[in-house]
Amino acid sequence: MSRAIVVPVIRELARCYQAFQRASDSHIRRTGLTPPQFDVVVTLGDTPGMSFKDLGSRTLITKGTLTGVVDRLETRGLAERIACPGDGRSTLVRLTPEGDRVFRDVFEPHLAFLAPAFEEMPECGRKELEKRLKQLREALEKRSDELGRQG
Amino acid sequence: MSRAIVVPVIRELARCYQAFQRASDSHIRRTGLTPPQFDVVVTLGDTPGMSFKDLGSRTLITKGTLTGVVDRLETRGLAERIACPGDGRSTLVRLTPEGDRVFRDVFEPHLAFLAPAFEEMPECGRKELEKRLKQLREALEKRSDELGRQG
DNA sequence: TATTGTTATACTCTATAACTATA
DNA sequence: TATAGTTATAGAGTATAACAATA
Structure with missing residues (x-):
């Protein structure tokens, strides 16, 4: 009977992640970003940039969708595309200085807001x-x- | 410095939940349901039904969205609305016999599929x-x- | 007045598959 | 031939706010 083994842990995993999402959401929305966009900004933060392929596998956003998400970040001036030097098929994405500013302005305060929960x-x-x-x-x-x- | 306290755990929480989602997704899609629809079916499973309000707070789906999700389940014959006896403002949602069948056909095999990961x-x-x-x-x-x- | 659920709008995400260009 | 990313399409989810019916 797998139910007794799987359900209690899965339930707590899901509820804990939901609680994390709920606590994060209002902070995220203050940036005017959607959760997927925020996900991309946080993934790109503190990196020199990465390919669509890598970005997609880290965020679990499929390639077709990722094109749109990065488009919207580019429109807002938060991310930019750069041709990949080594491979003409590949495109790198990285935060602009403005994107980096958003990352820093939002991410650290966000962590500081969450911290008391972890300190318990x-x-x-x-x-x-x-x-x-x-x-x-x-x-x-x-x-x-x-x-x-x-x- | 909240970063060192929060980030490692959050990262593992997010990655673990992602891994759970990824392992679940293909199983879920075999039902032809979207993740939010599956969420609703699982939440209603093994219950006599509940109000939109309760269903929304358990699934984190806001009321306007929930109307649409339940509409689609109703169209597929998996869920139904019932007037709430005690309160004329409230509507109860419950699985139809067909919805219950889907719940049973999918949920237990899904748990059985996941079980080996937990048994490690x-x-x-x-x-x-x-x-x-x-x-x-x-x-x-x-x-x-x-x-x-x-x- | 407050609450429950619906409706309306505009936008975003999603899956899927065909497409371009490079390798 | 295979891979990286774009485009096209149709459907679904989302936030928000105005609305009707009931409490």
């Missing part, structure tokens, strides 16, 4: 949580691979 | 993860409340 847990608890989440993630990724192999 | 972790690890996730969620919910109180 002792450091060893956070380490434990981090370790277990990583363990579960790796196991889940193996399941996805398994599915891919079977069709 | 010892039971005490799952309990620990569950406990820590709940602890973090409750702390995050307090942050949201705090935000609501401040505007």
Whole structure:
């Protein structure tokens, strides 16, 4: 009976992630960005930029959608496309100085807002949580691979 | 410096939830349902039905959107609206027998598919993860409340 | 007056597949 | 032939706000 094994953890995982989303949403919206756009800005933050392919695999946004999301960020002057020196097929995306400013203005205060929630847990608890989440993630990724192999 | 406290756990939480989503998605799509529709079906499963208000707060789907999602489930014959006996303003939503069949046909196999990932972790690890996730969620919910109180 | 759900609008995201250009 | 990204299309979700019916 897999139900008793899977459901309690999944429920808490989903509810915890929902709570994180809910606590984050209003902060995110102050930037005028949608959640996918914010996701891209945070993923590009503190990097020299990356290809659409890499950006897509990190954000789980498929390529067709990513074109539109990056278009809108480019329209707002927050991101820019650069030709990839090594491969003419590939395009790099990076934050503009204005995009970097938004990243810094929003991300750190956002973390500071969330911090009290994390400080309620002792450091060893956070380490434990981090370790277990990583363990579960790796196991889940193996399941996805398994599915891919079977069709 | 809140960054060192918040980022590692948030990153693992987000990546773990992404991995869960990715492993779930293809199973979900076999039903022909979108993720929000599946969310509603799972939330209604094994219940006698609930109001739009309750359904919305559990799924984090806002009321205007929920009307449309339930409309589509109703069109497919998976859910139905019932007038609330006690309160004329309220409408209850519940699964039809066909909706219940979809819930049973999809949900249990879905759990069985995910189970091996959870079984890699010892039971005490799952309990620990569950406990820590709940602890973090409750702390995050307090942050949201705090935000609501401040505007 | 406050609450529940619907409607209307405009925008964004999404899946899918055909397409261009490079490799 | 395969890969990276764009374009096109149709459908779905989203925020927001105005609305009707009921409490």
